[in-house]
Amino acid sequence: MSGHADPIPMIARRSGPLSGVAEVPGDKSISHRALILGAMAVGETKVTGLLEGQDVLDTAKAMRAFGADVVQHGAGAWSVHGVGVGGFAEPANVIDCGNSGTGVRLIMGAMATTPITATFTGDASLNKRPMGRVTDALALFGAKAYGRQGGRLPMTIVGAADPVPARYTVPMPSAQVKSAVLLAGLNAPGQTVVIEKEPTRDHSERMLRGFGAELTVEATDEGHVITLTGQPELRPQTVAVPRDPSSAAFPVCAALIVEGSDILVPGVSQNPTRNGLYTTLVEMGADIEFQNPREEGGEPVADLWVKASSLKGIEVPPERAASMIDEYPVLSVVAACAEGTTIMRGVKELRVKESDRIDAMARGLEACGVRIEEDEDTLIVHGMGPGGVLGGATCKSHLDHRIAMSFLVLGLASQKPVSVDDGSAIATSFPVFEGLMASLGAVVERSDR
Numbered sequence: 001m002s003g004h005a006d007p008i009p010m011i012a013r014r015s016g017p018l019s020g021v022a023e024v025p026g027d028k029s030i031s032h033r034a035l036i037l038g039a040m041a042v043g044e045t046k047v048t049g050l051l052e053g054q055d056v057l058d059t060a061k062a063m064r065a066f067g068a069d070v071v072q073h074g075a076g077a078w079s080v081h082g083v084g085v086g087g088f089a090e091p092a093n094v095i096d097c098g099n100s101g102t103g104v105r106l107i108m109g110a111m112a113t114t115p116i117t118a119t120f121t122g123d124a125s126l127n128k129r130p131m132g133r134v135t136d137a138l139a140l141f142g143a144k145a146y147g148r149q150g151g152r153l154p155m156t157i158v159g160a161a162d163p164v165p166a167r168y169t170v171p172m173p174s175a176q177v178k179s180a181v182l183l184a185g186l187n188a189p190g191q192t193v194v195i196e197k198e199p200t201r202d203h204s205e206r207m208l209r210g211f212g213a214e215l216t217v218e219a220t221d222e223g224h225v226i227t228l229t230g231q232p233e234l235r236p237q238t239v240a241v242p243r244d245p246s247s248a249a250f251p252v253c254a255a256l257i258v259e260g261s262d263i264l265v266p267g268v269s270q271n272p273t274r275n276g277l278y279t280t281l282v283e284m285g286a287d288i289e290f291q292n293p294r295e296e297g298g299e300p301v302a303d304l305w306v307k308a309s310s311l312k313g314i315e316v317p318p319e320r321a322a323s324m325i326d327e328y329p330v331l332s333v334v335a336a337c338a339e340g341t342t343i344m345r346g347v348k349e350l351r352v353k354e355s356d357r358i359d360a361m362a363r364g365l366e367a368c369g370v371r372i373e374e375d376e377d378t379l380i381v382h383g384m385g386p387g388g389v390l391g392g393a394t395c396k397s398h399l400d401h402r403i404a405m406s407f408l409v410l411g412l413a414s415q416k417p418v419s420v421d422d423g424s425a426i427a428t429s430f431p432v433f434e435g436l437m438a439s440l441g442a443v444v445e446r447s448d449r
Contacts (some may be wrong), residue, residue: 010423012411016211017260026241039068041234049241055100065091090116109180112143113163113187140166175200276324305327311338318346335381355398364395392416
């Protein structure tokens with residue numbers, strides 16, 4: 001499946017108990033960063049467990065276009081011969097980032113303080129997403145951006161010939177914006193400072209330190225103050241990518257709502273800036289055991305033993321949003337199968353992801369017989385209890401992998417099958433989704449066009 005491919009209609013049907021081991025792919029956020037920082041180091045970085053979804057493959061192509069030697073050696077095993085900080089060459093062609101907002105925003109940051117010009121585009125979904133939140137920040141370094149109305153792709157970035165360090169307060173919780181500014185700061189003299197009012201996923205900070213950058217994080221009254229000293233020589237690393245907690249969410253949530261299920265999901269990242277969903281599920285009554293906690297590649301991981309559970313609706317605190325922003329779609333599916341009402345506040349960032357995820361989930365759940373309330377920053381799901389969701393609808397995925405997978409998970413526990421109009425975008429983050437779910441006993445199929 002590919003975000004660039006013809007539509008792939010899919011259907012999920014009520015399933016018997018799920019069982020077995022769900023080995024989900026490598027973490028998407030860490031995979032992007034490993035390729036980009038490997039390209040900015042001097043020497044050979046080796047990566048294992050790389051997610052080979054389309055989003056990450058597009059980032060690999062982009063790093064080649066900027067002059068790095070990026071080679072696949074086997075399943076998940078890659079090497080990157082970097083060109084050093086400030087060493088990017090000017091690409092000969094337009095950089096196509098496909099469906100990946102993370103990829104395009106981080107790459108823009110990485111090249112913004114090098115005196116080269118690059119033009120970026122993406123698929124229909126990515127070209128609707130706002131880039132001004134990144135380009136406004138990059139302008140502080142001296143970079144210039146020329147794009148479509150509303151700060152949208154296609155967009156040309158002219159890197160700063162004489163970059164200056166920046167001090168920037170991120171106006172909304174966004175690891176992508178924070179990371180783009182930090183990557184830009186690598187080739188600016190002096191110290192670049194990023195201030196986060198709410199902490200977001202910290203993979204960039206962890207990995208920058210691992211590659212040898214001088215970076216400090218301080219909690220102050222302003223928020224988290226991240227200070228990066230520019231123009232380091234990054235040292236190549238061996239990066240072991242842990243399994244993606246956002247991808248793991250789909251088999252985990254499916255097992256929770258399909259009666260009698262009992263599965264193991266090994267080696268899942270437990271980074272505290274990413275585990276909000278799992279905290280929320282436990283509060284709802286989920287039977288999840290976090291076994292064999294350990295550290296891999298600088299990230300905490302654990303094996304998750306998950307059993308079908310009797311779940312209750314809760315109110316999810318808005319300050320948790322940044323640590324689970326990608327998981328609200330599948331949480332809304334779990335909420336639909338729980339007893340009582342689940343209230344999700346502080347989620348307006350969902351409206352500018354691959355799709356307007358609040359609207360997409362609300363309309364699809366309503367079509368499946370679930371009562372929904374929403375406003376700009378809130379989604380409220382009135383649970384139908386175990387087996388209570390009618391289903392029977394065809395839901396629009398809006399070229400959004402997480403929307404498509406969420407509705408397919410819902411179909412496994414609904415009275416009637418649930419279809420999605422297009423599952424092609426699933427390949428951007430979880431290319432083995434169909435096979436993995438089938439191995440657990442789930443009935444997820446491509447349907448006739």
